[in-house]
Amino acid sequence: MKSSSNLEAFLQAATPLLPWRSATMERFQGAPSSVWQQPDGKNKDAVEYFALSDLWEHYAESSAYGLAVPVRDAGDRAVVTTQHFVPYLSAVQLYTATKPTSHSLGATSRSTGSETDSWSDDSVADRFAGSGSSSWDAASDEDDSSSTYDGNGSTGVSAKQSGYLNFQYREWDSPYERVPLAHKVAELAHDYPCLMSLSSAELSPSSWMSVAWYPIYHIPAYVNLKGSSACFLTYHSISSVFQDNIHNGPEHDDGEIAALSPFGLATYRMQGDLWRRPGSSDxxxxxxxxxxxxxxxxxxxxxxxxxxxxxxSHRQ
Incomplete structure (x- = not known):
């Protein structure tokens, strides 16, 4: 049996597995206008989703101990080492169908290098109109021909489906000045409770997050693992609309789970063949x-x- 490559092992380990829940429309405030239904949803009265609180809880263990990824040495495939990565919240955007009901001013802290915003009114296009190339705006609501990338190689989500920007965060600090993902979300949630209260069903297809993974150590430590300094940046859709990787949970769990496989990736300090197995599809x-x-x-x-x-380019 052919073993998976180290890259495949990392992508699998970096995929959150979350409880996939079902509830009636009445559970959601302002339903059905606040809910994005899956295109092939059979029961229009039931809403399937995962809770954002479960998503952040998923990162509690890796934030404390590191994400363990089994890797095989590029020179000697028989040597298996466990590489550990710490996750950092790199960026997140939450778009909802309705405008946030309570006003919450955006907070920007250039001293820490990160930027956080939460809006209560105005569409995302109106809020960022004319702000230049560094803006976070989605396509204008007035342009029906605009579309967003769905993470599976196709487009087709019109601008009117982008929704209203409820919350966004992007990190500017160096890795040495950041706190792990679970701790950062706990910090942010004090001022932005939507991070804990929202569900994937209430998020538009434009909602996404990115996690930065930096290596911290490998076991056994004495192994000279060339390429172990590689860092990864994973992208995940956090809207129910794009969750098509649903399957049965563990045997002791009668429910289903959603696998938020990375739809995008960037790498840094990728050296040698550790993460690019020769002759593979890596x-x-x-x-x-x-x-x-x-x-x-x-x-x-x-x-x-x-x-x-x-x-x-100069860091490749």
């Missing part, structure tokens, strides 16, 4: 995922500092 996969991430950022008009850093 190089093509890396190229496709990088293109998808770049395409997505262009479609939603987002300037993502970590993506710029990871892909700067």
């Amino acid at each position: 190089p093509r996969r890396l190229s496709e995922l990088h293109w998808a991430a770049s395409s997505w950022l262009k479609q939603v008009g987002a300037h993502h500092p970590d993506f710029t850093f990871f892909t700067s």
Whole structure:
């Protein structure tokens, strides 16, 4: 049996597995206008979703101990080492169908390098009109021909489906000045409770997040693992509309789980063959995922500092 490549092992390990829930429309405030239904939803009275609180909880263990990824040495495939990565919240945008009901001023802290915003009124296009290339605006609501990338290689989400920008965050600090993802979200949630209260069903197809993964150590430590300094930037859709990877949960769980597989990827300090197995599909996969991430950022008009850093030509 052919073993998976190290890249495949990382992508699998970096995929959140979340409880996939079902509820009636009445559970959602302002339903059905506040709910984005899956295109092939059979029961219009039932809404399927995962809770954002479950998403952040998923990162609690890796934020504390690191994400463990089993990797095989490029020179000796028999040598298996466990590489650990710490996750950081790199960027997130939450678009909802309705305008936020309570006013919450956006907070911008250039001293810490990060930017956080939460809006209560005005469409995302109106809010950022004329703000230039560093804006986060989606396509104008007045342009029906505009579309966003769906993470699967196709477009077709019209601008009117972008919704209203409820919350956004992007990180500017160096990795050495950041706190792990679970701790950062806990910090933000004090001022922006929507991070814990919203569900994927209430988020438009334009909603997404990015996680920066930096290596911290490998076990056994004495192994000279060339290429172990590689860093990854994963992109995940957090709207129910794009969750098509649903399957049965563990045997002890009767429910289903949603697998938020990365639809995009960027890498930094990628050296040697550790993450690009010779003769495998790794190089093509890396190229496709990088293109998808770049395409997505262009479609939603987002300037993502970590993506710029990871892909700067002089750092390749």
